[in-house]
Amino acid sequence: MTKPPSKAELVVAWIAVLLLLGCAIVGLAWHGLSTDELQRFWRNVVARPGGPMTFRFLLQPGMATIAAFRDGIKDARLERTPFLSAVVLGGERRSARLWEGVVSTARILILGVVMDVVYQLAFLDEFHPGESAIVAVLLAFLPYALLRGPMARVAQIWMTRRRQVD
Numbered sequence: 001m002t003k004p005p006s007k008a009e010l011v012v013a014w015i016a017v018l019l020l021l022g023c024a025i026v027g028l029a030w031h032g033l034s035t036d037e038l039q040r041f042w043r044n045v046v047a048r049p050g051g052p053m054t055f056r057f058l059l060q061p062g063m064a065t066i067a068a069f070r071d072g073i074k075d076a077r078l079e080r081t082p083f084l085s086a087v088v089l090g091g092e093r094r095s096a097r098l099w100e101g102v103v104s105t106a107r108i109l110i111l112g113v114v115m116d117v118v119y120q121l122a123f124l125d126e127f128h129p130g131e132s133a134i135v136a137v138l139l140a141f142l143p144y145a146l147l148r149g150p151m152a153r154v155a156q157i158w159m160t161r162r163r164q165v166d
Helices: 007-031 035-050 056-078 083-088 094-124 129-165
Strands: none
Touching: 007 094, 007 129, 035 129, 056 083, 056 094, 056 129, 083 094, 083 129, 094 129
């Protein structure tokens, strides 16, 4: 059994969720959802990795990988269903597992929104809060969700081999 998150971790997770939802709602209210907005969004996202502040395209997924590694080891020790399949396929307590992921990546998500706001204001001279929320999720939560299961499998193989040697 994993230990429950501390009150501070829960507060940070709620701040991250509210920040992401707030950005998404404000972005929809300000700019709406049209094909022009979607084209602008994808144009901006594709242009970002080669432009200023490129380091965040390494920093945020790197931090998410570390969190996925840590949580994957815990999953392997507890012999749990892989994270993404538990969340997507509705396995063992979908919402609880999803919340675990949010708690683990909350600081990375907040950092992602802040960095994207700075990027937009400094280099695009405009602000699209919904875009900040999407970019933060793409750079922080998506890598975490995709890597946690494979990290757990690798840890499980390593632990099985170690038991066989002992």
